[in-house]
Amino acid sequence: MHVSVTVNGTRREADVEPRTLLVYFLRETLGLTGTNVGCDTSTCGACTVHVDGQSVKSCTMLAAQADGREVTTIEGMASDGELHPLQRAFHEHHGLQCGYCTPGMIMASDSLIREAGHPLAEEEVRIGLEGNLCRCTGYQNIVKAVVAASQEMHGAPASA
Amino acid sequence: MAQTAERVVGTEVRRKEDPELITGQARYSDDLAAPGMLWMKLVLSPFAHARITSVDVSPALQVPGVVAAFGGRDLAGEWAGPLPTAWPVTDDLKNPPMYPLATDEVRFQGEGVAVVLAESRAAAEDGAEAVVAEYDPLPVVLDMEEALKDGADLVHADLGTNASYTWTLTNGDVDAVFATAPVVVKERYVVQRQIPAAMEPRALLAEYAPAMGEYTLTTSTQIPHIVRVVLAAFVLGIPESKLRVRAPNVGGGFGSKIRVSPEESLALVLARRTGRPVKWTGDRSSDVLTTHHARDQIQEIELAADEDGRIRGYRTRLIANMGAYLLLVGPGVPLLGAFLFCGPYGGEAYHFECTGVFTNTTPTDAYRGAGRPEATYAIERAIDALARRVGRDPVEIRRMNFLPESDGPIPSPGGLTVDSGHYNGTLDKALELVGYEELRAEQRARRERGDAKQIGIGFSTYIEMCGLAPSRVLGSLKYAAGGWDAARIRVLPTGKVTAFVGVSPHGQGHATTFSQILSDDLGIPVDDIEVVHGDTALAPLGMDTYGSRSLSVGGVAVHRAADRIVEKARKIAAHELEVSEDDLEYVRGRFSVKGAPDRARTIPEVAFSAWTAHNLPEGVEPELDASAVYDPENFVYPYGAHICAVEVDTETGQVDVLRYAAVDDVGTIINPQIVDGQVAGGVIQGIAEALFEEAVYDENGDLLTSSLTNYEVPAASDVPSIRIDKTVTPSTTNELGVKGVGETGTIASPPAVINAVVDALSHLGVTEMARPATPERVWRAIQQAKGGAA
Amino acid sequence: MIPAPFEYVRAESVDHAVALLGEHGEDAKLVAGGHSLLPLMRLRLARPSVLVDVDRLDDLAYVREAGDQIEIGATTRMAEVAASEVLATHNPLVAHAAGHVGDPQVRHRGTFGGSVAHGDPASDPPTVLLALDAQMVVRGPAGERTVAARDFFKGLFETDLGPQDVLTAVRVPKLSTGTGWSYQKFHRRAIDWAIVGVAAVVERSNGSVARAAIGLTNMGLMPMRAEGVEAALAGAAAEPGALAAAAGHAPEGTSPPSDTNGSAEYRRELSKVLVRRALEEALAR
Structure with missing residues (x-):
């Protein structure tokens, strides 16, 4: 079947099997391999992307269901060579080691921060990332990075 | 410039x-593609133990997109030898062959029986589903202690036993010490089976250039050099110079990617046979079955001590689950802990023995800490038992038994020469960092009030050996390579x-x-x-x-x-x-x-x-x-003090970590941020081991914890932030003064957590807690202490 | 893991969906957010030959007042239910429970109706609806009908929905100011299904309990009411001893599962503790 999806601001069209999952449409049809797959059960969150601005697990959505929608992946987070505040914060606070969960963590965090509309406290970040697993960091520095980015994104002082 | x-x-x-x-x-293995590549999918045995009566791949060949399919027998002529173990720990070790695909008998759920190649990922899955394999089930061996009894059902009938090896180590006159010591504490612990679960499942791309006879394997591995020599020399029988192995970005390993795998072997052979690149990605559902598992020991540890609690001798007997076959370093994993069942404590006699046993389960091998978390768990639990026995505080009993503080090498009862250490230094700092006095006051208050939620404080003053390894030591332990x-x-x-x-x-x-x-x-x-x-x-x-x-x-x-x-x-x-x-x-x-x-x-x-x-x-x-x-002359010996405070809901059995302080001495630090990142990651992985994660089989050998929905890797919402500090005692092993920090957290933390749970419930009479301390296990321990039915 | 092949049809309306289901017969399945069905299809534990997609039926995405009830459209995302101002005012229990299903990504896609129609005894919304005596609005070949929650959940993954039926909305009562509520979800990780969950809706009257409705999650093949508790509470004093005594009836008539997260025996004991805590919290609200 034919699908047309706006991915990172560009309209992309392709003929796919109905059973094509959004994540494989992104990775294999479009070659956007930044979005990773860590499980088969909608558990790990490595495949998190934005559909119409909201975080979703792209392994649990059909490409057909994204037809006509706007999808943002990790590749679309930096603009004009400028890293997204979350990308900078993950680097600054050492919020990644192997990096495999990182794209999903960043996409989930961005959606979380925008939805909250205010800088996030540690506990809000921890609960808000319940759907993303990381095996390397123990989450400690991920949480620090997301708290810091939420302050930057909502204009709070960095020391708050 | x-x-x-x-x-x-x-x-x-x-x-x-x-x-x-x-x-x-970043490019991980699954991100790679090559023109004309085929997708590989394995057909895995659903049975834990069965005779293969037939494998019919012809239905798979009818599936659109499928290019080729093979059963184990079809490829039996391809192998120069079985997938080898590099660590035959004893001369009489039983080492049954494991081939990339089984031919006659399957011995664990997830052992490969056939392989399908197709033009797409989906077609490969359709093809694998179409293969018809028939089995005749055999008795399933799961319980390690039962497996070692006379007349037990056998994993490998031709071996006549389920025991692979028994390895022993003795220092000093152990029998005399135990015969004369006024206090002997004997404990039994079960270290449950774990699934390493790196976030990136294993994946690979195999390519072959026929005119040049050159193979290239891009694989999610920790060990490209070892994969190259082992695959070329032992499995494929090709010149090592004709095999290039690349590890691109690798999404975590934790030991699980120390592997020379069936999939790597198959993909290279099939790339040659089809003349097309072959790609394989392990779905999580197959990864939990086919990537090795870990830990899974039954431990008996005895401490001989004076009446005041000063330890004189250590005696440990392990049974270690090898699973169905010996993997690359699987039999050697317990040996990496063999010298550490005395922790950072003194004494005059030491005995260790370990029996590796086969069961119809996924084979085991290294997982973050490999052998050392198990050893640390045993001694740190047992020293608490000794403290209870002689009526001492857990801090006091540790201080009085620490090895002499030293900037230079000193011998340990386990036979190691420890490079340097100031054990009271890390303990002092950890007590302060965790707010020890405040926690004890809170504990007293809650006990007096009889709150439903009680708190407990647990200690782990650990030492480990890492920086693997002096080649001559590896040689003396029969490891096949250098360090x-x-x-x-x-x-x-x-x-x-x-x-x-x-x-x-x-x-x-x-x-x-x-x-x-x-x-x-x-x-x-x-x-x-x-x-x-x-x-x-x-x-x-x-x-x-x-x-x-x-x-x-x-x-x-x-x-x-x-x-x-x-x-x-x-x-x-x-x-x-x-x-x-x-x-x-x-x-x-x-x-x-x-x-x-x-x-x-x-x-x-x-x-x-x-x-x-x-x-x-x-x-x-x-x-x-x-x-x-x-080539190092000695290991390096990181050490430290970890203190955990937990809150236990005595009505539901729920355990929450309230505070956790990790004070480690890993020698000279090159990058403090990276070091702290390793500590935090390791500690949380260890907390997960203590409270959440356990691979569970049912009585048929079916893995029940078959996905991340029920193999409980915790998320950020389920674990705490921890407090981290350091002391710095440079290693005397190397001129940089560095030790190691990759595994300390996972080694130190499980006993700190479990000791804390026991401490929280000690006023109810609880002295033992199985791990992971799930809500139900904690609840049952409380019921048992109350004399209830549970 | 990729689902077995299927044909995909997008429904343009509820009636179109009903017609498509009729056309394709028993092997057709409805899909909306897909968070119940697609994981089963990826593992090939479900393999419908036709998927009828109602994901885009935005006219079913709403939460609105309907007299003394609140009506929740079936394709309303779990996140929208959780954040609904209307529910926050009139029935916070539903919003609270929806906010504890899965994780944020799951709640962005998963629909309230999909979760209810799946009939999973481990899922939170069905239990809450049962405790609230909710009404399910169902469209089928014979037109629209309304089914009480008690009659809707029939067994393990089994509901009153026929093969051509589409759940279009759920109606829950507005809670009066004298009514307290609680949902206790006990699980090991935040993302996990409840080992046991308890929904409590308690009407107070002069220091005693006028009426209590207690729903249990994952205590049997379908969401259940703790009728023994409800009976013991009718007219009981709202004090700890009476609540604890009533909570002791929680496991009566249940048949909880045993799995890697807890045995049936443990679940029975846990249900008592959680019912008591739910009652205490409901009465404190």
Whole structure:
């Protein structure tokens, strides 16, 4: 079947099997391999992307269901060579080691921060990332990075 | 070319690895494609133990998109030998062959029986589903103790036993000590089976160039060098020089990617047979069955002590679950803990024995800490039992038993020569960091009120051995390879540096850490240094990454190669400055003439001279490069004190970690941010081991915890932030003074957590707690202590 | 893991969906957010030959007042239910429970109706609806009908929905100011299904319990009411001893599963503790 999806601001069209999952449409049809797959059960969150601005697990959505929608992946987070505040914060606070969960963590965090509309406290970040697993960091520095980015994104002082 | 003014070792340089990882540009194995490639899918046995009566791949060949399909027998002629173990720990070790696909009998759920190649991922799955394999079920062996009894059902009938080996170690007159000691504490612990669950499932791409007879394997591995030699020499029977192995970005390993796998073997053979590249990606559902499991020991530990609690002797008996076959280093994993069942404590006698046993389960092998978490768990639980027995406080009993504090090497009861350690120092700091007095006051208050939620405090004062490993020691333990590692440093004509290293990272930040060492050694900015690793065609022969060895072995090789660069550069600088080498002073990349500091040459200047080679001193070859291979004389011995405070809901059994303090001494620190990252990650993984994770089989050998929905890897919402601090006692094993930090957290934390749970319930009479301490287990322990039915 | 092949049809309306289901017969399945169905299809534990997609029926995405009830459209995302101002005012229990299903990504896609129609005894919304005596609005070949929650959940993954039926909305009562509520979800990880969950809706009257409705999650093949508790509470004093005594009836008539997260025996004991805590919390609200 034919699908047309706006991915990172560009309209992309392709003929796919109905059973094509959004994540494989992104990775294999479009070659956007930044979005990773860590499980088969909608558990790990490595495949998190934005559909119409909201975080979703792209392994649990059909490409057909994204037809006509706007999808943002990790590749679309930096603009004009400028890293997204979350990308900078993950680097600054050492919020990644192997990096495999990182794209999903960043996409989930961005959606979380925008939805909250205010800088996030540690506990809000921890609960808000319940759907993303990381095996390397123990989450400690991920949480620090997301708290810091939420302050930057909502204009709070960095020391708050 | 700016010379770095400040030392960067010891500073929080931001990781060089990050830019591609945070933007999605990094390439992991599953991100790779090759023109014309085929997708490979294995058909796995649903049975834990069965005779294969037939494998019919013809229905798969009817599936659209399927190109080829093979049963185990179809490929039996391809193998030069079985997938080998590199660690036959005893001469009489039973080592049944495991081939990439089973032919006659399957011995664990998930053992491969057939393989399908197709034009797409989906078609490969359709094809695998269409293969018809028929089985005749055999009795399933699961319980390790039952498996060792006479007349037990056998995993491998032809062996006549389920025991693979028994390995022993004795220091001192153990029997005499136990016969005369007034106090003997005997404990039994079960260290449950774990699934390593790196976030990236294993994946690979195999390519073959027929005209050249060359194979290239890109694989998610910790050990590209070992994969190359083992696959070429033992499994495929091809010239090692014709196999290139690359590890691209690797999404975590934790030991699970120390593997020479059936899938790697199959993909290479099938790439040759079909003339097309072959790609395989392990779905999580197959990964939990086919990637090795870990831990899974039954431990009996006895401590002989004086009446006041001073330990005189240690006696440990382990049964270690090997699963259905011996994997690469599986039988050796318990040996990595064998010397550590005395912790950082003294004593005069020590006995250890371990029996490896076969069961119809996924084979086991290394997992973060490998052997040392198990040892630490036993001794740290047992010393608490001893404290209860002699009526001492857990802090007091540890302090009175610590090895003598020392900046230099001292012997341990386990037979090790510990490089250095000040154990009270880490304990003092941890007590302060966790707020010990405040916690004890809170505990008393809650007990007096009889609150439903009680708190407990648990300790783990651990020591470990890592930096694997002195080759002669490995030889004496019958490990098949050495423990050295290598580096080659090349200073390019423009003064930029490329470092080629034999260790192979998967998240540890080698590029950053090694750049910091080189920056100080050569005066070159961190950003002007590139580190090349994980490719057997580019990197020097090395022994790869595991056992917290990358810095304390690989990093030392880097440092030594840099020393040789400086040595060579000194000759050229002296020649150009027309002074003798002795007249030159060298500080971070700059040679200057003593007494005339303006007369100088920098490393970049010398590198350019070495490249033009217009005016080199007699006997000096062009190019500024140097190599070093470092084989450590001893292990390194990180140690520390971890204190955990938990809150236990006595009505539901729910355990929450309230506070956790980790004070470690990992020797000299190159990058504090990376070190703290390793500690936090390791501790949370250990907390997960203590409270959440357990691989569970049913009575048929079906893995019940078959996905991340019920193999409980915790998320951020389920674990705490921890408090981290350090002391620094440089290692005397190497000139950098570095120890290792990759595994300390996972080694230290499980007993701290479980001891805390026991402490929280001690006033109810609870003294034992099985792990993981799930709500139900905790609830049952409480019921049992109350004398209830549970 | 990729689902077995299927044909995909997008429904343009509820009636179109009903017609498509009729056309394709028993092997057709409705899909909306897909968070119940697609994971089963990826593992090939479900393999419908036709998927009828109602994901885009935005006219079913609403939460609105309907007299003394609140009506929740079936394709309303779990996140929208959780954040609904209307529910926050009139029935916070539903919003609270929806906010504890899965994780944020799951709640952005998963629909309230999909979760209810899946009939999973481990899922939170069905239990809450049962405790609230909710009404399910169902469209089928014979037109629209309304089914009480008690009659809707029939067994393990089994509801009153026929093969051609589409759940279009759920109606829950507005809670009066004298009514307290609680949902206790006990699980090991935040993302996990409840080992046991308890929904409590308690009407107070002069220091005693006028009426209590207690729903249990994952205590049997379908969401259940703890009728023994409800009977013991009728007119009981709202004090700890009476609540604890009533909570002791929680496991009566249940048949909880045993799995890697807890045995049936443990679940029975846990249900008592959680019912007591739910009652205490409901009465404190």
